[in-house]
Amino acid sequence: MTPAPARATVHRLLRHGRFWLGGGTIALVLLLSLIGPTIIGQDPTQQDLAHRLTDPFWGAHGTSTHILGTDQLGRDTLARLLAGARVSLFIGVATVIVSGTIGTLLGLLGGYFGGRVDLAVNFIVTIRLTLPVVLVALVVVAMVGSSLTILVLVIGLLLWDRFAVVTRSATQRLAHSDFVIAARCIGSSTPRILLAEILPNITGPLIVVATIELAHAILLEAALSFLGLGVKPPLASWGLMVAEAKSQLLFRPWQIAIPGVALALLVLAVNLLGDALRDVLAPEGRV
Helix, strand or coil, X not given: CCHHHHHHHHHHHHCCHXXXXXXXXXXXXXXXXXXXXXXHCCCCCCCCHHHCCCCCCCCCCCCCCCCXXXXXXXXXXXXXXXXXHHHHHHHHHHHHHHHHHHHHHHHHHXXXXXXXXXXXXXXXXXXXXXXXXXXXXXXXXXXXXXXXXHHHHHHHCCCCHHHHHHHHHHHHHHCCCHHHHHHHHCCCCXXXXXXXXXXXXXXXXXXXXXXXXXHHHHHHHHHHHHCCCCCCCCCCCHHHHHHHCHHHCCCCCHHHHHHHHHHHHHHHHHHHHHHHHHHHHCHHHCC
């Protein structure tokens, strides 16, 4: 993208309301997750049974020491909420990197070479689409065990299909473009053509797909943690916080509502950001 179109794209993006709403919320969550624990001065893993199940600040017995109250083990809810934000964002971003690398590579190969290579890529994508993501993730994590590394690898190996489909379609449109033919004529190698000529020209749609998969990965991690097969204590996870508070649903519903609302807001912000990026970077994909 030349400087002039790039400046025009940035200008349109900065004028997009959903970009500011979604991107601002994500930036705020990231900032709070990084500096929040230092400000509030609470350890998310420290237990204090003498102050378990305290009310949030708006409750009858709320205190300024624990603004959002404590859980059944006396751990500060706000500290665990911020720690859970770091876990969710880390798993989401790392998963997008893994799945994006796999899907983009397969899509480039299938779209550029066509023929049998394209048939092989389509076959692999079809096999992936026949696998139920949540069920496969549950089975693999239950068999192998759960850790941050395993969660990233399992989710990343299950969410690459959109990257592959979008990359393949975009590569097919560019494979016979003038600048690609010119690169072949001057003797450029195939890896250089794919990585230096085609890939930079399809980053817009890939960024849009990355935001969609980021939200998907965050939700999938929360679901696995809720079922006890995701993040393990003492690490904090929003899905794990909801699971641990199930017994308090009728008595202290805010213990489920707080991480649940945080999860919903983060996923909504990611989707708003993705929607804005799709409007600006890939308007031809709008219906």
